[in-house]
Amino acid sequence: MITAERKPLDEIIDYIKPFSRILLVGCNECVTVCAAGGRKEVGLLSSALQMAFMKEGKVLDVKELTLERQCDPEYVEELVPLIDQVDAVVSMACGCGVQEVAKRFKEKPVFPAVNTKFMGASERQGVWAERCQGCGDCVLGMTGGICPVARCSKRLLNGPCGGSSNGKCEINPEVDCAWQLIWDRLKSLGIEKTYEEIVPAKDWRTSRDGGPRKIIREDLA
């Protein structure tokens, strides 16, 4: 899932200072699951912004709407009836959602209310951790199902650096050393030997480095 975090209130307020009517759009997918931009967060931010305005003696008119998925134009269409009643749109979706909305309503300023963080999994209630970088050329098959690209601070593909101690990464004892995890996993699978194979330099074209990516399924397109 894509994870995100609400932006500091001041930043959002700066965006919308000039306006008095905004449309606050949530998304019922990832950002709901990671409690950043679902119906509830929309409600909270709405109150927060209105109060911040009141405090300045201004009135902010907020329309709240949470779409099933902000990254699909069909859902974004649901905003059409409201768009003329507002001066600006604030989206609580991930970057994809924000851009879909911005694309649909060229004449309206659209602002992000959350920082899109990473593709992650929830470790427990309220804790999410990065798991994938979308490098476009998955190596998990070689690394025992643990991704060194996303989970090693130096995305080393051939083993841990000298900074690995007690299974933790040198950058921060809170962070697991991905290679410790990989090694343990390889052992439990009894395939330590595969480690001896040198993983050749990675072809980063499949990743962001190859420029914005696109998937086309002719059969569906």
Place this chain on the structure above:
Amino acid sequence: MKTESVLEKVLAAGHLAVTSECGPPRGAVPEKIREKADILRGYVDAINVTDNQTAVVRMSSFAACLIIKQMGLEPILQMVTRDRNRLAMQSDIIGAYSHGINTMLCLSGDHPCFGDHPMAANVYDLDSIQFIQMVRKMRDEGKFQGGDDILNPPKMFIGAAANPFADPFELRVPRLAKKVKAGADFIQTQCVYNVEKFEKWMEGVRERGLHEKISILAGVTPMKSVGMARYMKNKVPGMDVPDELVKRISGVPKDKQAEEGIKICVETIEHLREVDGVRGFHIMAIEWEQKVPEIVERAGLYPRPKI
């Protein structure tokens, strides 16, 4: 001989090699390099020049190496994959080689979060092993990593680092094997304080006969004080400083602690030279270069062989 590297020659001749390092200054002050290098003149076979060590910006390793080379000394060009992608690295390598720099150490490098630019993007286009592979390919096949031919390929004597003390320990020998496989010629290890653990590692190395495929220079660093000892123990990732060592230094009065540090360093060398597979020493006297000659002498590694 694969290269013109003095280090390669010293090792080939069966001597215990001695290298040391100096960190380039944080500014355009070539004198600093000269001062440091001069201290080492005659006491070491080659001088490592660090590359933005601990992710702090310094004069480029390449430029500093050049100065040392001009002094008639033997620099070892350190290069990390943190700051450069494969294009930048290869161009620097041929650049350095064009100036007669023929020995290098291939590292991944400390993470930027330790340095003065934590906000910097970290590149890590390659990891150290892929890096070694690339340099070896440039030398032996005369090809860039991308595949094109190189005019007058750089003949680099390829060094790599090994940290016998980092976790997972059991992975440390296989990892060395990988570096050997990738084409490394010599190894400079993390400073050795926990001799026992180091020997254990060497056992593993010998078991796989790696010590015959690659020259291992044990790293040593004299401690200036108990404070430094503690810092090394607790703050430096992958550093293994046994408690009894810290005790030993704290056991002597402040003004004697530096001396005690040197003593330990010398003892360590004397001990390790007996370990089968140890082909030399890499003395990292961090900002304490003036002590290197003393250590070399007291450890009986002086004079250096004339090659």
Place this chain on the structure above:
Amino acid sequence: MDTFEPVIVAFCCHYCAYTAADMAGTMRYSYPPNVYIIRVPCSGKVDALHIMKAFQKGADGVYVAGCLEGDCHFKTGNIKAAHMVAYLKGLLDEIGIGAERLEMFTMSAGMGERFARIATDFTERIRKLGPNPAKAGSDKTDKVAVG
């Protein structure tokens, strides 16, 4: 400012705080009339949204009152409530309303006197803080019934 009468919303859990409030009545422990109690089955039922809306609609102070630690009728409701309140205090500071306008209290059903004292003290606290700077004319939200 001495004429300022704060309006305070107290979300009280049915099993402890609300019962304690009744007990305060039974025992005739008086407290300022500024406190308005809203009954919830468990303090864990109090939604951050309810609290925000209370402030937005004009509350000068809000507190959540649940069972004593370890005594929650629903095991962990009061603990969750405490976490939520702590989080919301941060947001209130961000808005500039001030964390001290929101509080979490715990008490047992028998503590009528404690309920009265808390109501009194909290009212005084808010009275000192003055009116909620973000007092709304009215709530300008309108939720759109789609999606």
Place this chain on the structure above:
Amino acid sequence: METYEDKYNNRALVIGGGIGGIKAALDLAEGGKNVVLIDKAPSIGGLMTQLDRTFPTNNCDLCTLSPHLAESGRELHIDLLTLTELVDADSEGGKFKVTLKTSPRFIDLSRCTACGDCFKNFPECVRFTPGLDHRAPTCMRYPQSTPYAYSIDMAKCKDVDALGKVCPANAIIPDDKEKLLELEFGSIILAPGAELVDPRPLEVYGYGVLPNIVTGLEYERILSASGPTLGELIRPSDKKQPKKIAWIQCVGSRSVKEGCVSYCSSACCMYALKEAIVTKERFQNDIETAIFYMDMRTSGKDYELYLQRAKEEYGIRLVRSRPESVEREPGTDNLSITYTITENTLPVRENFDMVILSNGFRISDDLIGLAEKLGVELNEHRFAKTGAFEPVATSKHGIYVCGLFEAPKDIPETMVQASAAACMAMEDLQSEGASKKPEEEFPPERDVSKEEPRIGVFVCDCGYNIAGLINTSEMVDYAGKLPQVAVSEGVGYGCSRESLEHIQQVIQEEKLNRVVIGGCSPRTHETLFQDTIRKAGLNKYLVEIANIRDQDTWVHLDRASEASDKAKDLIRMAVTSVALSHPLKEHVLPMNKDILVVGGGVAGMTAALKLADGGFKVYLVEKSGELGGIARTIRKTLEGEDVQHFMKDLIERTTNHKNIQVLTKSMIVDHTGMPGLFTTGLQVGPRMFYRQIKHGVTILATGALANRPREYLLDEHEAVMTQLDLDGFLEDHKDKVKAWKKVVMIQCVGSRCPENPNCSRICCQSAIKNALRLLDINPEIQIYVLYRDMRTYGFQEDFYREARKRGVLFFRYEPDDSPKVSGRNERVEVIFKDPILNREITVTTDCLALSTGLVADEEDTEDLAMIFHLPRTSDGFFLEDHVKLRPVDLPVPGFFIAGTAHSPKTIRESIAQGQAAAGRAQTLLARDTINLGATVARVDSEKCAACLICVRACPFDVPFINADGYSEIDPAKCHGCGICAAECPAKAIQLMQYEDDQIMAKLDGLFERIA
């Protein structure tokens, strides 16, 4: 009436419609038994309904009682016969053939609407007989009188036709005849109450001569909102507010004088304190109060604290002296009291505006007749004789007694005995095969989904409780103007049966579809009003109560106008939120009828046996190795009964009962569920293995600890022991005792002190008990009892008198001047002050017996309170649901309490509460299903993002993501805490009855004013 015979074949007769009789009848009814409740008065309620408020809560407890009178189950099982007496009875084979005589009321109950026209036009013809002014505003005994109808005294009526005409309902039956009724009963409960000692013969007090001398009950009437002065405090002579009032205790009690009773009437000390406090509450510094007493007998649960508050908070003056006379202060209506403080001071005269006589209870002569007819033996005080260990069983099998007729007592003990008697009676009826509780049929629910809200607002005045502070008619007008409100009315005591019927009627006539009650706490009254609107064809969940009493008028006594504004706000909040309420469906599960009894002492075993005999499966859990509790160490009772013999039999019956599983060395470790569905985890036996018990009801009888404070050389000098030690010593070392010359006893050791402020209740009687037994063994012994107040309540007073007669010396000491004790070889020297002669006395004694009483087992009760989520009092005893009217029920439904875990009490009292707990339990177990209510979380699958937050947040692991990929919550498993609803990031979960929009609506309602 004639239909009786075929309608019932197996039922109980309850004689006396006072609080005790009502409670017994209600318990039987709830237990599915049929009851005939008779009272000779025109309406039931007894003494309590004439009280203004009751201690220690100072509530008008009618509002806690009357809901029960109006409970729906009632009509189904209870036949109420007022103006009715038992004229004849004979019994055979455990059955009673009874003849009842109902005097004519001359009014048709089914027609009378209590409009009051008859009284307006012919006051003299209308019966009314409570204390003081015989013309209260209505001629019914109390506003929500049951039945709600007048009663005519035809003898006094001159023009019957005219009377008949004034009645719009033409309910008058001029030729109404007295009816005789022959009925059969399986059991009889006597709850006839007692009458008050008439102070007239005691001339020294001048009652009946001087107008401003009234009895306690009369004073209650003066204070009562429904009383003759409408709650205004004015003295009879000049209708002025008195500035200085005195109470005189023990009027007609604790005296062998002519016209007095020798026992202690038990309730007077507390009611005098209460009257004084209520007076102070209402007039603060504008009035002076003094109480003249002999001993302050505040030995009930937390009563000692009440006494402290009276002294410290309210500044009520307490004078330890029995006044010699009350006379008119010459030339005024004021009264001067003459009294002496100590032997060697001269009598004092002090003037008061008004004097209240705390007169005690006595048994009226007609009860002797009743007892004869039933063959029930009486004791020397003419109270019903009961077994030493059978506190509510009369000498006649199948006939039980509760309340004042058993012994003088306060309301809580009466309630306990009532439930105990009901429990005993149920057993007799059971043997005849329990009669099934007929299903109550409700009208079909009206579908209101299509209708716009039509809200009815009904505002209670609750007598003084609400109307005393705020103007309820103002509330009514205000509510009437609120949007969507169709009807707004005041309903007096909204919980009274008559008001409930009225509300029901209005709902139907006005086609209301939502209801708001402005009254007391939903905690106590929600079910009652839900029931009412249900009867009116509405779903129960369309009502909302605005708590304008407990959380407004009661807590803002000093700020009437703010309280009034707040009441409006609260009502408005209720209106805006009820508008959004909608019909809900309740979930029902089968009832688990097993019982868990925690604690194997007297109370626990008694309860277990009663239930086991009733055919229920009982798990009796005891933490120690054997059954018996403290009673195992007690040898004799005050009355001289052999406790061990009784215990042996009790333990045998318990261990051998096929329906009882005894688990000793067992500890409760966890607990979940709800009434009818409990699961409790235990660690059992020496190996502490874990097992779970599923049960429907829990009875707590964990007992208390014998206190053993390190004072007065206890456990340091072998001549020093506790009364409990002495009790055993007496039996085992008679020879040693024979050699004793002196014995000193110190009372209140470790009680009534800062560490343990309460009174341990049992110590005074155990001191007397041991003193008398000492004298039996060795008449030569000189016994000194050093006390603070001798609290030998009820008949214990007889033994106290006997002890004095037999030469036991009693010396009062003050806590700040307590006796000094030091060792003298094998003896102990005690130095204390004689307060009367005011000199120091030194006694070297063979034995120093300390009355150390009982304390709560702090650790135990704390753990259990934690596990079961039960509240405790400040001194660690469990806190019952209502100290006055629900002394056996704990606040957590399905939990009952018995014995000393509730508060210190005698074995008899523990047995009674044990039986009561068993009885109360059966009222619950009579049901076959349990209602889980409708407060459950509901998921909107459209909104659900299947994020799992609810799954992780639920404390009971109820939600799960179903095959369709959204969260599902099983209503049968949902506990209704609403945590999931609060945490759901998609706002896809709503907790029924507490939906977000309803809570928001409350906020909207609240802030409309501010807006």
